[in-house]
Structures are given as C-alpha cells and as structure tokens.
Amino acid sequence: MTLKNTDQRWGAVSQLLHWTVVLLIVGLATVGLLMTEMPNTPRKIEIYALHKSFGLTVLALAAIRLAWRIYAGTPAPVPGTPHWQARIASLTHVLLYVVLFAMPLTGWLFNSAAGYPLQFFGLFNLPALTGSDESLRETALSLHKAGFWVLLSLVVLHAGAAFYHHLFLEDATLRRMLPGRRPPSA
Ligand code: HEM
Ligand code: HEM
Numbered sequence: 001m002t003l004k005n006t007d008q009r010w011g012a013v014s015q016l017l018h019w020t021v022v023l024l025i026v027g028l029a030t031v032g033l034l035m036t037e038m039p040n041t042p043r044k045i046e047i048y049a050l051h052k053s054f055g056l057t058v059l060a061l062a063a064i065r066l067a068w069r070i071y072a073g074t075p076a077p078v079p080g081t082p083h084w085q086a087r088i089a090s091l092t093h094v095l096l097y098v099v100l101f102a103m104p105l106t107g108w109l110f111n112s113a114a115g116y117p118l119q120f121f122g123l124f125n126l127p128a129l130t131g132s133d134e135s136l137r138e139t140a141l142s143l144h145k146a147g148f149w150v151l152l153s154l155v156v157l158h159a160g161a162a163f164y165h166h167l168f169l170e171d172a173t174l175r176r177m178l179p180g181r182r183p184p185s186a
Contacts, residue, residue: 001179005072009176014072017065018177021100024058025155028103029148052107053121059104066097078171092158099151105129106144113137 005011010018031051038044077086111118112128113136119125130136165173 005069005075007076009075009172009180011072012179013068014065015177015179017061017068021058021061021065024054024061025151028054028058029152032148049119049122052111052118055104055107056118056120056126058100059108062097062100062104075176078165078173078176080171089161092154092161096151096154096158099147099154103144103147103151106140106147110137110140110144113140 001009002011003013005014028051031047035044035047035051038047077089081089108118108126109129112130113133115128115132117125118128162174162177165171166175
C-alpha cells in the first residue's frame with residue numbers, strides 16, 4: 001500500500017487519518033452527551049478539559065487531512081457507480097468536512113463566549129475567539145448541540161452506504177479505505 005492516494009485506493013495517510021478521526025468522534029460524542037449530567041466535582045472539570053483537548057485534536061487532524069487530500073488527490077469512483085451516487089457521496093464528504101470543522105469551532109466559540117480559559121492537554125493556552133458574551137454563548141452551544149445531530153445523520157448515511165456497497169454490491173468501496181497490499185478489484 002502506498003502512502004499517497006492512487007486512482008484505485010486510499011493510501012496509508014488518508015486511511016490512518018480517517019479511522020483515527022472516527023474513533024475520536026465516537027469518544028467525543030459519547031463523553032460529550034454523558035459529561036453534562038455529571039455532578040459538579042473536580043472530575044467533571046477534568047472530563048470537560050479532556051473533551052475540549054480531544055475536540056481540538058480533531059480540528060487539527062481535519063485541517064491536516066484536508067491539506068493531504070488536496071495534495072494526494074482522491075481515487076476515482078468505484079467502477080460501475082452511477083453518476084448520481086458518486087455525486088451524493090462527494091457531497092456527503094464535503095458536508096462531513098464542514099461538521100468536522102464546525103463542531104470544534106462552535107465548542108471553542110462557546111468556551112470563549114462563556115469566558116472560560118482553554119488549554120490543550122495542559123500544555124499551552126489557546127486564545128479566546130471572542131470576549132464574554134451571553135447571547136453568543138447560547139448560540140454557539142445550540143450550534144454545537146445541533147451540529148452533533150447533523151453529524152450523526154451524515155455518518156449514518158455515509159457508513160450505511162459503505163456497508164451497503166460492501167455487503168450487497170460486494171464492490172471495493174469499503175476495502176479501499178482499509179489496509180491491504182493489493183489494490184482492491186472492483
Ligand atoms: C469534533 C469535535 C467535537 C464533538 C464531536 C463534540 C461533541 C459534543 C457533544 C455531543 C456534546 C453534548 C451536547 C449536548 O448536551 O447535547 C458536547 C458538549 C460540549 N462540548 Fe463538545 N464536541 C467537540 C469539540 C468540542 C470542543 C473543541 C470544545 C471546546 C473547546 C467543546 C466543548 C463542549 C462543551 C463545553 C460541552 C458541554 C456544553 C454544556 O455544558 O451543555 N467541544 N460536545
Ligand atoms: C463506521 C463508520 C465509517 C465507515 C464504515 C466509513 C467508511 C468510509 C469509506 C469506505 C470511505 C471511502 C469512500 C470512497 O472511496 O468513496 C470513506 C471516506 C470518508 N469518510 Fe468515512 N466512514 C465512517 C465514518 C466516518 C466519520 C465518523 C467521518 C467524519 C466525521 C467520516 C468522514 C469521511 C470523509 C470526509 C471521507 C472522504 C475521504 C477523506 O477525505 O478522508 N467517515 N469513509
């Protein structure tokens with residue numbers, strides 16, 4: 001397998017970034033939904049701080065991934081894919097990138113408007129995106145919450161399509177995003 005994407009498959013870098021971000025998103029969403037119900041203890045503050053740091057990691061990985069995609073190109077649609085399906089897949093990927101950036105940025109905006117400091121794994125501080133602002137805080141939080149449901153809907157569509165291709169059409173769509181030595185045949 002090559003590092004760079006080829007016409008037939010995703011390379012190692014795109015695969016590593018894709019599956020790392022999948023794991024991070026699952027963790028962030030689960031912890032995000034549970035942490036708000038926790039009693040107000042120092043543990044809760046630690047969990048919030050971890051949610052924020054891992055969320056910022058997704059922001060950095062999304063930027064690296066997008067830059068790599070522009071540099072390394074994308075495989076052609078799997079042979080036999082109807083044009084309209086390829087268009088929907090591309091549109092879904094664009095929207096997934098939009099939420100990948102929007103989720104951490106709305107979280108950061110909420111944190112800034114609430115007047116909280118923001119540290120990356122206790123290593124360094126990040127600047128506030130805005131001063132304290134109650135109405136912006138509420139808007140950013142609503143967007144962060146709504147963004148999660150948009151993300152979930154897109155991921156159900158996206159992963160559902162990948163499994164449909166793999167299990168029912170038995171083509172290379174999923175295999176070419178998985179490690180393997182030979183380029184998967186269509
Ligand atoms: C891809 C990255 C992220 C995902 C998927 C994510 C997901 C979530 C989810 C699902 C919730 C629960 C929302 C609800 O109660 O309905 C949440 C809450 C929260 N997120 Fe994130 N988040 C991300 C990044 C961030 C970042 C970077 C920050 C801050 C810098 C942040 C700050 C918060 C805060 C403070 C809450 C709790 C809000 C409250 O107290 O109601 N998140 N997040
Ligand atoms: C079990 C869950 C998932 C499965 C099975 C899956 C599967 C795949 C497959 C097979 C491709 C290649 C599609 C093609 O060649 O046309 C792909 C691409 C992509 N996936 Fe997923 N995916 C999953 C979750 C996610 C999540 C959670 C995100 C982001 C939030 C995501 C974002 C993307 C993006 C942006 C692409 C385009 C390629 C790129 O730029 O990296 N996927 N996925």
